[in-house]
Amino acid sequence: MSLSSTLYAKAQSIIPGGVNSPIRACKAVESEPLFIASAMGSKLYDVDGRQYVDYVMSWGPMLLGHANPRVHEAAKAALDAGASFGAPCPAEVDLAQKIVDLMPSIEMVRMVNSGTEATMSALRLARGFTGRDYVIKFDGCYHGHADAFLAAAGSGVEVQAAPGTPGVPAATVAHTIVLPYNNLDAVKEAFRQKGKDIAAIIVEPAPGNMGLVLPGPGYLEGLRAVCDEYGALLIFDEVITGFRWSLGGAQARYGVRPDLTTLGKIIGAGFPVGAYGGRRDVMEKLSPCGPVFQAGTLSGNPVAMAAGLANLRELEQRDYAALEKRTGELAREFADIVRSKGVPVQLNHVASAFTMYFTEQPVNDMAAARTSNGKIYTAIYKQMREQGVYLASLAYECTFTSFAHSEADYELTLNAARNLKF
Ligand code: KE4
Numbered sequence: 001m002s003l004s005s006t007l008y009a010k011a012q013s014i015i016p017g018g019v020n021s022p023i024r025a026c027k028a029v030e031s032e033p034l035f036i037a038s039a040m041g042s043k044l045y046d047v048d049g050r051q052y053v054d055y056v057m058s059w060g061p062m063l064l065g066h067a068n069p070r071v072h073e074a075a076k077a078a079l080d081a082g083a084s085f086g087a088p089c090p091a092e093v094d095l096a097q098k099i100v101d102l103m104p105s106i107e108m109v110r111m112v113n114s115g116t117e118a119t120m121s122a123l124r125l126a127r128g129f130t131g132r133d134y135v136i137k138f139d140g141c142y143h144g145h146a147d148a149f150l151a152a153a154g155s156g157v158e159v160q161a162a163p164g165t166p167g168v169p170a171a172t173v174a175h176t177i178v179l180p181y182n183n184l185d186a187v188k189e190a191f192r193q194k195g196k197d198i199a200a201i202i203v204e205p206a207p208g209n210m211g212l213v214l215p216g217p218g219y220l221e222g223l224r225a226v227c228d229e230y231g232a233l234l235i236f237d238e239v240i241t242g243f244r245w246s247l248g249g250a251q252a253r254y255g256v257r258p259d260l261t262t263l264g265k266i267i268g269a270g271f272p273v274g275a276y277g278g279r280r281d282v283m284e285k286l287s288p289c290g291p292v293f294q295a296g297t298l299s300g301n302p303v304a305m306a307a308g309l310a311n312l313r314e315l316e317q318r319d320y321a322a323l324e325k326r327t328g329e330l331a332r333e334f335a336d337i338v339r340s341k342g343v344p345v346q347l348n349h350v351a352s353a354f355t356m357y358f359t360e361q362p363v364n365d366m367a368a369a370r371t372s373n374g375k376i377y378t379a380i381y382k383q384m385r386e387q388g389v390y391l392a393s394l395a396y397e398c399t400f401t402s403f404a405h406s407e408a409d410y411e412l413t414l415n416a417a418r419n420l421k422f
Pocket of ligand 1: 115
């Protein structure tokens with residue numbers, strides 16, 4: 001019995017499902033989780049000493065690769081000065097300044113401890129600023145596990161959502177409107193029905209939680225325009241896309257300016273950091289300068305701030321265009337290999353993220369993503385992991401490369417793909 005299996009058996013007796021986040025249980029791909037001992041660059045090393053080329057990269061944070069020396073040096077130096085002060089520290093100001101410099105739509109920013117906290121707080125702020133209760137989100141977009149976002153699309157006519165999980169009262173999602181992504185008419189209709197009561201639209205500008213889906217031509221611009229028309233706020237959830245789509249995130253790449261942006265993952269370089277920021281007039285509604293309450297014991301943690309700042313400073317030196325080009329080549333070759341085995345593949349790729357869907361139809365929303373053959377994905381996941389390639393344990397996630405992935409990694413990956421059997 002492998003040490004991973006032994007640990008998993010023990011973990012399941014004292015941690016629900018043996019994991020601290022459900023996706024890590026690998027249930028969707030009919031596998032047991034691997035327990036990881038260490039990570040370096042593009043590699044993971046499990047407790048049984050096996051090496052994997054990692055395309056999960058901690059679900060997004062590790063764009064530089066694991067254990068980047070500059071990031072670790074900064075975190076260790078900060079740790080030696082003390083783990084948490086419960087008071088402001090210079091590193092919070094430095095990281096805030098770096099975020100403001102890199103994302104001009106963010107005039108002010110508040111640090112929190114996760115993407116969930118960031119989106120939950122941004123929604124409260126939008127509601128407090130506008131005095132309105134409704135929020136529009138999109139089917140297949142994930143904004144963390146705050147109750148208001150755990151909503152399933154309502155019936156076709158009634159825009160009101162239903163709870164997406166037990167434990168969320170219907171009342172909590174009564175003001176959540178769930179619409180199909182990439183469908184501007186649906187958004188305009190919702191605003192025709194509820195326009196003056198809608199506080200915000202929250203959207204992953206290019207969703208990564210359906211797998212990767214790209215905004216159609218004019219879609220994000222259309223969301224911007226309808227928010228302006230009705231006085232609602234546009235919130236870009238850039239927890240995945242922030243600093244990955246470009247140094248300025250998806251908003252810089254697509255040229256659409258949100259009113260608020262939520263961030264996470266990369267800004268913490270693997271440490272627990274989230275953030276939300278945007279228009280000064282909106283952010284100044286936040287306590288203590290305004291009436292909207294939000295707080296957090298470890299927000300702006302000095303070690304996490306130091307790591308995040310070192311991460312962004314390092315990323316400023318990196319060649320995003322080259323990584324995008326190389327990632328596209330890998331993705332296209334991987335897809336061609338799978339197609340050569342008789343499997344239909346739709347490939348969506350941007351920057352250092354891609355997703356293959358095993359379906360005949362293009363995938364530009366969750367309904368299309370659901371037509372992808374899950375059994376094919378599970379077969380690929382299992383066979384690639386057997387050959388030392390670590391893919392996302394859920395089909396509706398992105399495959400992430402990093403600045404640490406090498407030609408040898410890509411060659412190993414494609415050789416493993418050539419061995420796939422369906
Ligand atoms: P966290 O609370 O997990 O830090 O962030 C929530 C979140 C918010 N917004 C977007 C666009 C996100 O993708 C996420 C979290 N992403 C998932 C994977 N796609 C986290 C993985 C997990 O839950 O373990």
